[in-house]
Amino acid sequence: MTQRATAFVNARLVDPASGWDGPGALLVRDGKIADVVQGGDLGALAADIEVIDAGGAMLAPGLVDLRVKTGEPGAETKETLKSASLAAAAGGVTSIVLQPDTNPVVDEASVVDFILRRTRDIELVHVYPAGAATKGAQGERMAEIGLMREAGCVYVTDADRPIVNSKVLQRVLAYAKSFGVLVAHRPADPWLSTGAAATAGEFAGRMGLPSVPPIAEKIMLERDLALVELTGAPFLVDQVTTACALESLKRGKDKGLPVSATTSINHLSFNEVDIGDYRTFLKFDPPVRGEDDRQATIDALASGLIDIVVSAHCPAPAEDKRLPYDEAAPGAVGLQTLLPALLAFQDQIPLIDLMRTVTSRPAELLGLPAGKLAKGAPADLVLCDLNAPIVIDLDKLKSKSHNSPFDGRRLFGEVKMTLIDGRTVYQA
Incomplete structure (x- = not known):
């Protein structure tokens, strides 16, 4: 089954592999990163592409x-x-x-x-x-x-x-x-x-x-x-x-x-x-x-x-x-x-x-193919709101065991979406 192409716009791209931390956009197609634009946008997009406005959130590997x-x-x-x-x-x-x-x-x-x-x-x-x-x-x-x-x-x-x-x-x-x-x-x-x-x-x-x-x-x-x-x-x-x-x-x-x-x-x-x-x-x-x-x-x-x-x-x-x-x-x-x-x-x-x-x-x-925002790389991505406060709650952790030292600690950085090979495997 062919995946629908997805475009992330208005994102803060953080890509340590290339050294880029700044505004940009990224296109995902068929499980791969099809295009990355650092400091700009993707231009006109086809009607069948799903567009996700990141709202300035961090998009990173x-x-x-x-x-x-x-x-x-x-x-x-x-x-x-x-x-x-x-x-x-x-x-x-x-x-x-x-x-x-x-x-x-x-x-x-x-x-x-x-x-x-x-x-x-x-x-x-x-x-x-x-x-x-x-x-x-x-x-x-x-x-x-x-x-x-x-x-x-x-x-x-x-x-x-x-x-x-x-x-x-x-x-x-x-x-x-x-x-x-x-x-x-x-x-x-x-x-x-x-x-x-x-x-x-x-x-x-x-x-x-x-x-x-x-x-x-x-x-x-x-x-x-x-x-x-x-x-x-x-x-x-x-x-x-x-x-x-x-x-x-x-x-x-x-x-x-x-x-x-x-x-x-x-x-x-x-x-x-x-x-x-x-x-x-x-x-x-x-x-x-x-x-x-x-x-x-x-x-x-x-x-x-x-x-x-x-x-x-x-x-x-x-x-x-x-x-x-x-x-x-x-x-x-x-x-x-x-x-x-x-x-x-x-x-x-x-x-x-x-x-x-x-x-x-x-x-x-x-030697893994992961860890970078590059054209042709696997679309393994995380979209994270760096400014969103979260309080760690043991009862909300996905692990079967809940032995976290961060229980009750207030942190910043809410994961909004996680993609594996272009598939959304988690969405807040």
């Missing part, structure tokens, strides 16, 4: 979120592929990368194929599986990286579990490089971080919480960067959150190592004091940091040292969160709140630079 967890397969009560896709669409996220620590773990081609077939049937957002770097994500034996790549996985990672054995990680990096596969790894020294619920310091001490010193992130990152230098393999630092680790990251990048880095919107938005009276919805892995670390992370994002912002979407039902703080499950849902939470930093970082971290940069890193 749909967001690309590189770190999303679901419960499917194995824990569908937390989140299904469909509920995660619905949440993504409502948040203007058009491409998501699923973490492999499901049940079963995504460590072979058949599980990659299962996920891709399931999401094709759902027909909402684009879903890309990440494969496990080691069998069972246990950090002991290398997984079938080449076969998973052929099946469609976009990078390999053991998600929240650091690969402690340096020899194993060296083999993973060398083998992945031969297939052109990116390796993502969490920088956390397990001997210092296991069992921690907070960041070490005066606040955690007063709260009586088991804690991890920030240096644990730096220790593991230094090891990882040394192995990247040895192998030359492309590498993604999975959520850097401390000032001391950022120093190591800068030295690695200054050396010319093929390293990129993410941070989560949670670590940009909250610090350890926000835990308040043991608010378990703010328990993350890695834990929230001190204010100095948070500011250093924001500065690193502004300078480009940190490349990408992720939602770190991690659904957990109420029974896993409403427990004593050190027993509660870590993580938060974030697909629907990523964009408005990111927009809160416009007073510190230009809008086009913020949007680059969730559009063109992650798309370029993984």
Whole structure:
């Protein structure tokens, strides 16, 4: 069935790939961007074209979120592929990368194929599986990286579990490089971080919480960067959150190592004091940091040292969160709140630079066709009223789990419409 062509006029086009942030118009036809006019309009349009007056709202590439967890397969009560896709669409996220620590773990081609077939049937957002770097994500034996790549996985990672054995990680990096596969790894020294619920310091001490010193992130990152230098393999630092680790990251990048880095919107938005009276919805892995670390992370994002912002979407039902703080499950849902939470930093970082971290940069890193407003590109778009206030309400989130740290927070940036391949998959 042929889609009706759609024209967006009177829009604020924000396209980090081309560097344009200004007025413009865009035409969608047959699932692709048929024309883009920066600083002007489309001229006379045929009668059969649907015209949408954006009213000055931002029209941007749909967001690309590189770190999303679901419960499917194995824990569908937390989140299904469909509920995660619905949440993504409502948040203007058009491409998501699923973490492999499901049940079963995504460590072979058949599980990659299962996920891709399931999401094709759902027909909402684009879903890309990440494969496990080691069998069972246990950090002991290398997984079938080449076969998973052929099946469609976009990078390999053991998600929240650091690969402690340096020899194993060296083999993973060398083998992945031969297939052109990116390796993502969490920088956390397990001997210092296991069992921690907070960041070490005066606040955690007063709260009586088991804690991890920030240096644990730096220790593991230094090891990882040394192995990247040895192998030359492309590498993604999975959520850097401390000032001391950022120093190591800068030295690695200054050396010319093929390293990129993410941070989560949670670590940009909250610090350890926000835990308040043991608010378990703010328990993350890695834990929230001190204010100095948070500011250093924001500065690193502004300078480009940190490349990408992720939602770190991690659904957990109420029974896993409403427990004593050190027993509660870590993580938060974030697909629907990523964009408005990111927009809160416009007073510190230009809008086009913020949007680059969730559009063109992650798309370029993984070689995806998304993340740009260009003629012939997929019409994966988000229309967002930057000035519309919203109050985050747990009951209105599309995720099956409602563990959001932004509950009750007033933000700006209402998603009006999300398009995937020219199809409207969400409309406010």
